[in-house]
Amino acid sequence: MLRFVVNGRVVETDMHPGTILIDFIREVLNFTGTKEACREGECGACTILVGSLDANGGVSYKSCASCILPIGNVRNCHIVTIEGVNFEKNLNAVQQLIMDNSASQCGFCTPGIVLSLLGFCLNSKKFSYDDAIDSLDGNLCRCTGYASISNAAKGLSEVLREKNSDIEERVNVLVSSSVLPEYFLKIPEMLTDISSVPNGKISKDSVIVAGGTDLFVQKPEQLQEAKLFFISERKDLNYIRQDKTHILIGGAVTVEEFRNSEVVNKYFPAMKDDLLYHSSMILRNRATLAGNIVNASPIGDMTIILLALNALIVIECKRGGTRELALDKFYRGYKKIDLEKCEIIREIKIPIPKGNYYYNFEKVSNRKTLDIAAVNTALLMQVDKNGKIGDLRISAGGVAPVPLVVQNLAQFKGNVLDNNIIRKIVDVVTEQVTPIDDIRGSAKYKKLLLKELVAAHFKSFY
Ligand SMILES: Cc1cc2nc3c(=O)[nH]c(=O)nc-3n(C[C@H](O)[C@H](O)[C@H](O)COP(=O)(O)OP(=O)(O)OC[C@H]3O[C@@H](n4cnc5c(N)ncnc54)[C@H](O)[C@@H]3O)c2cc1C
Ligand code: FES
Ligand code: FES
The missing domain is CATH 1.10.150.120 ([2Fe-2S]-binding domain)
Structure with missing residues (x-):
């Protein structure tokens, strides 16, 4: 039995947890103010708010696309539709x-x-x-x-x-201030009263659902019959902190939480703006870093950024215990990954960069937001006080069957960064890529685009 609050009322249902929230809101509860258009997270007509109890006993609200959100993901939550923000007489x-x-x-x-x-x-x-x-x-x-x-x-x-x-x-x-109706003040108590601990376990036929922003676009019908395990039930995976050597990110952390994290912004201040180009707010509020990694798209923005940052992933194994591997070892071919059934990504670890370093991300897509990349790339480079290059990592998406880490960049270590070296680095990168013609552009165009984007990395600071 799933329980949540919709506007001011507690709702209980035995429907399959893969039922799409907009269908439940419109067809079961008859709240037809929530509109449906694309049903793919692309237009925002179906936007609702999802509130969940936070550590301080308050409720934290996020805007989300309800057309790709399964009801299993809103257990114990407050769902707010347009009907729930109306006042009796006036407009809010x-x-x-x-x-x-x-x-x-x-x-x-x-x-x-x-x-x-x-x-x-x-x-x-x-x-x-x-x-x-x-x-x-x-x-x-x-x-x-x-x-x-x-x-x-x-x-x-x-x-x-x-x-x-x-x-x-x-x-x-x-x-x-007459922005929200008064009943919002009672929601923390209502959520506390209905909160139940789910007893779901992963089995070999479970589909693991995090934000669902890939899964519920790709195969919504099958998922409404499948056995689902919701990462949102693993409250222990929702953290971002640092130890002496790494930024540690739990497997349930969303792109928007990562984007706004003080720890992340301390080391990578550009991240806040860079991630505005990842989908849109109503998706970033649900989409997780782990989902982006496991989806294994050659153009996943988070994956490309994490590869340049030399991230590691900690995998929770099916028989207990964990194993850790470098993210670039996770990809074995087009959509082939080193993850067995029942295994989940528990943590992502980003090494804290030392000394003087530059990070940059570039992406070109058909639309500025709400779109995946034609080509994307990230760079992390250390430069010493004499202007000499230290460790250099460049990742590239949309130009190979897997998200790519460019090889043979160690040859530039110790060189003073100048225009000649930048040209040589750009050549080394473009020699290694094998894009294909597809809907996002021809192979020739993508190679040229990557060349320009890698040059743009250096222009961002040199
Ligand atoms: C309109 C739209 C725009 C988009 N724009 C972008 C964009 O600009 N850039 C971009 O990179 N992506 C984009 N995406 C794709 C998507 O939002 C991201 O890939 C997102 O990060 C996926 O995360 P999720 O939590 O929703 O994954 P889900 O859909 O829940 O899962 C994806 C895969 O990961 C697996 N999985 C999830 N979490 C775990 C875990 N902890 N352990 C093991 N397996 C796990 C699932 O089983 C599934 O196979 C867009 C999607 C849409 C619909
Ligand atoms: S209907 Fe378009 S985003 Fe949901
Ligand atoms: S789509 Fe008609 S008012 Fe916005």
Whole structure:
């Protein structure tokens, strides 16, 4: 039996945990304000909020695409649809700003836009306009025009900037500012009352589901009958911390949690902006690093970044115990990985870089956000105080059957970085790649693109 709260009411169901949340919301609960268009996480029409109890006894809310979210992933959670943020008589403050700025025309995208903006209200540290715009990066509108939506977002960030921005006090502030209805104050207690500990175990026929943002696009029908094991049930895998030598990331950590992590930003400040190019907020809030690695796409953004950072993975074995291997040893061929049935990625370890170093990520895709790459690449390079190259790692995606780590770069160790050396490095990289013609571009185009992107790594700091 799955239990969760939808808007202000507790819901129990025996339906298969692979049932897609939007179908449950619209067809079982009859909350038809949540709209469906692409059913692939691409448009944001189906955006809802998912809240879960946090360590301080409050509830932490994330905007998510409900069209690729299985109900098994929202056990013990608070689901908020557009019906759940309506006030009895008036519009809520976000809806009012949408109206005042003429930011809705046919209205099909509007519920999703309101919920994404509420995600901003609940999570932005300083209520900045940039954060408001970033919260909308997964929401498409085909008729209003984005200028009026941006104006509404701007108005919202200005109104909220006057308020106390403490995250712990956030729900109280938003309730007293007529952004959220009052029942939100009772949700922590309601979630505590319904919380149950799942007793799922992995067996050899289980499909492991993390965010589901790959799985529920690839085979949604089969998964509604399959035996599922939800990584979200492993609360022990939700951490980012550091020890003396590594940043340690639990196997349930999402791309958005990684993007906002203080530990990660301390060593790689560019990561916060780089990962804006990974899908969109409503997907990053569910998509995990481990899912990106296991999916084994040759163009996975997280994978390409982690390969350049020389990451290791810790795998929990089926008979207990763990084994550890370098991420680049995990890939054995196109979509072939070193992972047995019942094994899960428990942890990802990033070595903490020493001395003076540069990290950079480049990606080209058809659209700026919400799109996977044609070609992507990351670089990590140490340079000593005399400008001499130390360890150098470059990864490249979309140019080989597997996410690639470029070989033979040790030859540049000890050279002073200059334009001549940069040209030689670019040549070494492009010699090693074997792209193919596909929907994302011709082999010739991708090779040329990689050449430009590797040169761009150096332009970012040299
Ligand atoms: C619209 C859209 C845009 C996207 N844009 C991008 C993009 O810009 N860049 C990009 O890289 N990707 C993109 N993706 C792909 C996807 O979001 C990512 O690959 C994501 O990181 C997958 O993580 P997940 O947790 O959702 O994986 P899931 O779908 O839950 O799982 C993926 C695979 O990993 C396995 N798995 C998951 N966790 C574990 C674990 N801990 N141990 C063992 N196996 C595990 C699953 O069994 C499955 O085989 C996009 C997807 C969509 C739908
Ligand atoms: S229906 Fe398009 S993202 Fe869900
Ligand atoms: S108002 Fe019509 S799609 Fe946005």
